[in-house]
Amino acid sequence: MIVVNSIEELKIATANLKGSIGFVPTMGALHEGHLSLIKRARVECDTVIVSIFVNPTQFLEGEDLDKYPRKDEADKQICKLAKVDILFMPTIDMIYNRDELRVEAPAIRGFILEGSRRAGHFNGVLQIVMKLFNIISFNRPKEFKAYFGKKDAQQLALIEQMVRDYFLNVKIIPCDIVRDSDGLALSSRNVYLSKEERVKALSISRSLKRASKLIMQNILDKETIVKEMRGVMSEIEIEYIALVDREFREIESVEIKNSIILVASRVGGVRLIDNIWI
Ligand code: PAF
Numbered sequence: 001m002i003v004v005n006s007i008e009e010l011k012i013a014t015a016n017l018k019g020s021i022g023f024v025p026t027m028g029a030l031h032e033g034h035l036s037l038i039k040r041a042r043v044e045c046d047t048v049i050v051s052i053f054v055n056p057t058q059f060l061e062g063e064d065l066d067k068y069p070r071k072d073e074a075d076k077q078i079c080k081l082a083k084v085d086i087l088f089m090p091t092i093d094m095i096y097n098r099d100e101l102r103v104e105a106p107a108i109r110g111f112i113l114e115g116s117r118r119a120g121h122f123n124g125v126l127q128i129v130m131k132l133f134n135i136i137s138f139n140r141p142k143e144f145k146a147y148f149g150k151k152d153a154q155q156l157a158l159i160e161q162m163v164r165d166y167f168l169n170v171k172i173i174p175c176d177i178v179r180d181s182d183g184l185a186l187s188s189r190n191v192y193l194s195k196e197e198r199v200k201a202l203s204i205s206r207s208l209k210r211a212s213k214l215i216m217q218n219i220l221d222k223e224t225i226v227k228e229m230r231g232v233m234s235e236i237e238i239e240y241i242a243l244v245d246r247e248f249r250e251i252e253s254v255e256i257k258n259s260i261i262l263v264a265s266r267v268g269g270v271r272l273i274d275n276i277w278i
Helices: 007-013 032-044 072-081 121-136 153-165 188-192 195-216 222-232
Strands: 002-004 020-026 047-052 086-088 143-149 171-175 237-245 259-267 270-277
Touching: 002 007, 007 086, 007 121, 020 032, 020 121, 032 047, 032 072, 032 143, 032 171, 047 072, 047 121, 072 086, 121 143, 121 153, 143 153, 153 171, 153 259, 188 270, 195 222, 195 259, 195 270, 222 237, 222 259
Parallel strands: 002 086, 020 047, 020 143, 047 086, 143 171
Antiparallel strands: 237 259, 259 270
């Protein structure tokens, strides 16, 4: 594995690559969720490139940018063991210019749910992802795939839309959510949870399981599902429970194979999101 710290070095490192590139963008503090994306890219692509960049533009004022977990040395080891070919770790100065052109999230899909709680967050995500796609594919690989987790379902939908709307030459590969054995969806933010908070946080995945049980019994209406889920999560602060189709339009009733149920909540000071795809 080579570790590359500048865009110029990255261009050189990718200049003579043959075959496909599998790209996994991350903000570091790698866990099994990231590893599952890397493993899939390793199986499906000739060259695997991972980026680690804690992107300041997707954090709003007062969010956890300064205390976002940073584990560069451990992350390098994880990537090496996972047989990553190139690890790209740029600095903020290399990525951002002053008064630069902006990519903006769409006015509706980008500003509902996560976008309404974190207004501007998706602008920052799309900005950095666009830049990373351009940097990584600078030498026009034969095939270019990028791997994203379904846990950040709205982010995934918006990145897919950006690829469509801007005619980008990259194939987005959505990957399943990875959970701990107790059901908690993996997230770099889970490290902030105390033992007691973690126990409470388990009600999130339990509520989603409850929802899928109801759906298996053919109970598909949003009102009943949300009411039951609220009951399961009675001990935590729920920001929202939402039912959307795969295009991220809010729906009143589950459509089998075309729905996502999403939860955002706060446990202690920690904001957690989770979802299931129906
Ligand atoms: O999902 C993430 O970790 C980030 O939003 C991403 C896609 C790496 C962009 O900074």
